[in-house]
Amino acid sequence: MKILVLDGDGIGPEIANATVATVRALNHRLNLGLEINRADSGLSSLKKNGVTLTEDVMEQVADSDGVILGPTHSMIYPAPEDGGINLSPWFRKTFDLYANIRPARARVGIPAMAVDIDLVVVRENTEGFYADRSMYQGSGEFMATEDVALAVRKITRQASRRIAESACRLAMTRKRKLTIVHKRNVLKLSDGLFYDTVREVAADFDDLEVDEVIVDAMAALLVRQPAAYDVIVTTNMFGDILSDLCAELSGGLGLGPSINAGTDHAIAQAAHGSAPDIAGQNIANPTALIMSTAMLLEWLGDRHNREDLTAAARRLGDAVDAQLSDSSGRTKDLGGPLGTDAFGDAVAHRIIG
16 A cells, blocks of 8 residues: 655655654554655755646656645745646645545643534535635636626535535544534525535434534634534535634644545645744644544545554554653643654654554
């Protein structure tokens, strides 16, 4: 089984190194038979090859069973025609990665604004207000005049149905509770279609409790009573915003993992950005990318019916939890003394030991 690692930009190479150390430890300890490859991408590839993602690397991605993608600094990429391919949307569109899964959970010993938060945001990933995902050709944003900018929001029954199915299946493995987040009181057609489709899908799952919350109210309720929610399903932009809020409530974006999954491909990708202001200082927290990798291993285990990969995901998660529970074993952003590489090595030692 092939795992391809793309470092990305900023702190990407540092947290990718720490993550690879933990995966190699799992591979050795559990004899997983993983082939771990690395390839250039992002600004480094742009400098060397004139493009952020070469055709050769695209082929390696397609040939891999899973991808670990470091954060990218896409805001400073040149236009796509000048080599600045934005990696995240390219992956999501090329491989139809329709489900962005972002858990948020408070951990023992880690200061959190919400000590009782333990939920998962299931975010539709291929349409909505995102300009690069809402049109067959051209951008979903356009200028009617030099003083008027417009944006197209796309919601389809097909995409709503499949994200609903993913969310319902996940909810059935947890507390059997699903919350639909929407703004159908204003976006009556688009969010109305999303809401009705999710309700229709959820009706086929016995003993699944389903409720609904308007998105602005949800932002307040997550602060006030996060323990009241378990699996949240919502559209692209709402999910992007709410999942960042949940990550901060649980201890910070440095702890926020995510996976982008489709039918045949999945990519581990931390919820945070490339943090260029601290790049190269060995102080970035690699927890989010490490835990995203655990999610990728679990996805691969489920898809390929490999209990060893599922067990590896659990072992990696347990090792991270144990490491974070020790105040002397944390990175500096969490009040500990460890650098990025030392944290990765420490988690790897826990796996092997």
